[in-house]
Amino acid sequence: MPRRFGAGAVQRNETMQDNLNRPTAKTPMAKREERLAWGLLAPTLISVALVVVLPLVAIFWISFKPIELADLRPPTPIVKEALRGSAEKLRIEYRLRNSSRSEAIRDVKIVDELPAEVTLREPLPQSCALDGRQLTCSFERLEPGHNEKIIFPVTADNEDAAEEIVESSEPQVTGTADNILTNFEFTLENFARVFDGSQFISVLGVTLFYTVFGTIGALVVGLFAALLLDKSFRGQGILRGLYLFPYVAPVIAVAFSWLILFDPFSGSANALLIQMGVTDEAINFFGDRPLALIMVTVFEIWRYFPLSFLFILARMQSIDSEMYEAADMDGASPFQKFWYLSIPQLLGILSVLFLLRFIWTFNKFDDIFLLTGGNAGTRTLTVSVYEEAFAISNIGAGAAVAVVIFMCLVAFSLFFFRFISQEEGL
Amino acid sequence: MIKLRRKAITSIFVGLVWTFVAATITAIALSFATGLPYKPDMVWIVIGGALTGFFVTHSRLAALASGVALAIAGMLGFGIVTSGDAAAVLTNSFTHLLSATIAVGGTYAITKVAPKGALSRHEFEEIIIRLLTAIGYVFFTAIVLIPFYVMVMTSFKNQSELVQNPLDFSLDLSKGWGLFRSYVELFADFNFGIYLANSMVISILTVFITLAFSIPGAYAVARLRFSGQAAFSRSILLIYMVPMIVLALPIYIAFSLTGLRNSIFGIILIYPVTTIPVALYMLQGYFRGLPGEIEEAGLMDGLSRLAVIWKITLPLSLPAIASVSLYVFMIAWNEFLLAFMLLDDPSKFTLTRGIASLNSSEIPRQHLMAGAVIATVPIMALFLGLERFMTKGLTAGSVKG
Numbered sequence: 001m002p003r004r005f006g007a008g009a010v011q012r013n014e015t016m017q018d019n020l021n022r023p024t025a026k027t028p029m030a031k032r033e034e035r036l037a038w039g040l041l042a043p044t045l046i047s048v049a050l051v052v053v054l055p056l057v058a059i060f061w062i063s064f065k066p067i068e069l070a071d072l073r074p075p076t077p078i079v080k081e082a083l084r085g086s087a088e089k090l091r092i093e094y095r096l097r098n099s100s101r102s103e104a105i106r107d108v109k110i111v112d113e114l115p116a117e118v119t120l121r122e123p124l125p126q127s128c129a130l131d132g133r134q135l136t137c138s139f140e141r142l143e144p145g146h147n148e149k150i151i152f153p154v155t156a157d158n159e160d161a162a163e164e165i166v167e168s169s170e171p172q173v174t175g176t177a178d179n180i181l182t183n184f185e186f187t188l189e190n191f192a193r194v195f196d197g198s199q200f201i202s203v204l205g206v207t208l209f210y211t212v213f214g215t216i217g218a219l220v221v222g223l224f225a226a227l228l229l230d231k232s233f234r235g236q237g238i239l240r241g242l243y244l245f246p247y248v249a250p251v252i253a254v255a256f257s258w259l260i261l262f263d264p265f266s267g268s269a270n271a272l273l274i275q276m277g278v279t280d281e282a283i284n285f286f287g288d289r290p291l292a293l294i295m296v297t298v299f300e301i302w303r304y305f306p307l308s309f310l311f312i313l314a315r316m317q318s319i320d321s322e323m324y325e326a327a328d329m330d331g332a333s334p335f336q337k338f339w340y341l342s343i344p345q346l347l348g349i350l351s352v353l354f355l356l357r358f359i360w361t362f363n364k365f366d367d368i369f370l371l372t373g374g375n376a377g378t379r380t381l382t383v384s385v386y387e388e389a390f391a392i393s394n395i396g397a398g399a400a401v402a403v404v405i406f407m408c409l410v411a412f413s414l415f416f417f418r419f420i421s422q423e424e425g426l
Numbered sequence: 427m428i429k430l431r432r433k434a435i436t437s438i439f440v441g442l443v444w445t446f447v448a449a450t451i452t453a454i455a456l457s458f459a460t461g462l463p464y465k466p467d468m469v470w471i472v473i474g475g476a477l478t479g480f481f482v483t484h485s486r487l488a489a490l491a492s493g494v495a496l497a498i499a500g501m502l503g504f505g506i507v508t509s510g511d512a513a514a515v516l517t518n519s520f521t522h523l524l525s526a527t528i529a530v531g532g533t534y535a536i537t538k539v540a541p542k543g544a545l546s547r548h549e550f551e552e553i554i555i556r557l558l559t560a561i562g563y564v565f566f567t568a569i570v571l572i573p574f575y576v577m578v579m580t581s582f583k584n585q586s587e588l589v590q591n592p593l594d595f596s597l598d599l600s601k602g603w604g605l606f607r608s609y610v611e612l613f614a615d616f617n618f619g620i621y622l623a624n625s626m627v628i629s630i631l632t633v634f635i636t637l638a639f640s641i642p643g644a645y646a647v648a649r650l651r652f653s654g655q656a657a658f659s660r661s662i663l664l665i666y667m668v669p670m671i672v673l674a675l676p677i678y679i680a681f682s683l684t685g686l687r688n689s690i691f692g693i694i695l696i697y698p699v700t701t702i703p704v705a706l707y708m709l710q711g712y713f714r715g716l717p718g719e720i721e722e723a724g725l726m727d728g729l730s731r732l733a734v735i736w737k738i739t740l741p742l743s744l745p746a747i748a749s750v751s752l753y754v755f756m757i758a759w760n761e762f763l764l765a766f767m768l769l770d771d772p773s774k775f776t777l778t779r780g781i782a783s784l785n786s787s788e789i790p791r792q793h794l795m796a797g798a799v800i801a802t803v804p805i806m807a808l809f810l811g812l813e814r815f816m817t818k819g820l821t822a823g824s825v826k827g
Binding site for chain 2: 036074227251275
């Protein structure tokens, strides 16, 4: 362990505990080092705080809000100006409208320039005032769905030209409204919705099936692939590269390839199975329960076995070969060597992989969303977030599902990090 | 059990299994290549496989003879693979020769390691392992290649060909450049040139921003001592346990309210943050492995810390930076969820978002697959060209999915 400059005889791998317990005798140099460290980390910390921590806080806030997709456009007063009629009936019309049908808008103010080409014929309505050529109208409150015309009868010399001039100047309008995102109206309805009835149980069941079998499947398949390539022969490098393809390719490309390959009407897989006499009629791989769930799990295994394969292979190649030689001397058979020597050596990496892949499979959204859209009994928690928030436009309910996901993850992490801290490597 | 472990019996078993595999892969491969209805014939697989297994144990000559016999039997109509089209003599002979060669050659190669007579447990397991290994190679290569094969070949087809025979992936070379019609249409009518450029710009910028943020951070975590260092290097891992879908919803809301949605700028704000923790984690691992003495020598000679990072640490860690860059590029290039949620305006799509927009019943499938190929080829080319770095990057950072 090399000593670092400025740290005196203190070794690097001290824990935070030691640092805290040490009396305040920090040398100026150590202080400077600490400042530099935080300075170097600042950009990362700020960006992560903005994009990860802030949204996490926000999602908790939103999950208690009765908010729909449409509420993202805050209620605004809308004004349209037009010059209508002619001669006696010539008038400027302001059509004032509240964009929201549920929220009132307060302190609405319209400001517009009255062009010199037109002259007002009648006194202004009470709510309006003219200052020079500047016309100002104020309203205390616009009810939800409010819609009114404000009419100013005017005269003009050249009506056509005036129309153009009047309509070319956009009136400015301002107003304040309660934003559902920032007010203090809360509800528990979102969570009631999430936990309501059998839907939640089935979603949870699907998520667990997908996560557990996807993770274990990818590990087992990866282990087999690693066993195949754990010897040097010509073409080993090529095969290793080839077996990584599913993971490296964009998920959208491979997901659509699978959909087309397994299409019930014109997919090659069905044509092949019928031709070989395995099945009589086309199988709807991604449309039937429970086959669809099995298929998305198989897809998950297919796509992520390369990852476990890579890790397991790396670990295998670092196992001491002398151990196998000794076992050979003792007359161990190949299966015995695998079971009694390799597996115990691989147990560490396998468990680390299991924990991490478990969490990541649990988090997975893209794959199922692209393959089935969560239909045919493949709706996981992550797909539920999207479905609630965007398909049903109930952002609050989507956020509530997201909170449930996050809580599950916190639980997993607390559980897993106890184990991971004992493992090496990752 | 001991009695069963004789070479002859084991060979027959291997012959049966491997002949079945050989017939199946020949049938599938030829079906996919030509579209003709090939299928394995179970009756002749059992008979031919058992005989093959029986004969290959005797001598190389017997193996050769059984191979020839299997091929001739095939041509006479008793093949382990049958094609519906009996008239085409030339292709049929080729089919039977191929399947017989794979079946007999494989069986021979698998069983030749053991001597005749009774087998020790060691020899018996050796044969079984060789059989499983051979099946494994075939299986893995097939499952990896078939989806990509379907993707590429479908993009060269047209609608009527696809509906007529979904298995026919043979290329009609007489069409010449006409084969690339889907690609031409994607670039001409569907803006794929813009999407490609967008994806490229976004991915490259993401790489640079990620490096600019994560290199100093990783250095601080790896080399400098500050209170909270241990907790910090731990919590980096925690950050990328947070699922994107949970973050995507508030980000969508924030971007909607601020007008950043539907802009490439907004995407560039978000993408690097999703990759910075991974990059930081990978780099700090590498920095820790660098010898500290060189940096100390630099400090002694009067360089500042930042100068040390720039002049000593960075040049030493170029391979790691290459790995991290490739890995980050891959994540940004393949990213789908955020692009899908945040981009609605077709002129600002990334490739993945563009492909998603092709997934409608009005757009023919060969276009969808051509889009998939366009997105896959650049990342594959990078991967194959720089496999060494990529593999290292994957191993170091790919706890992230």
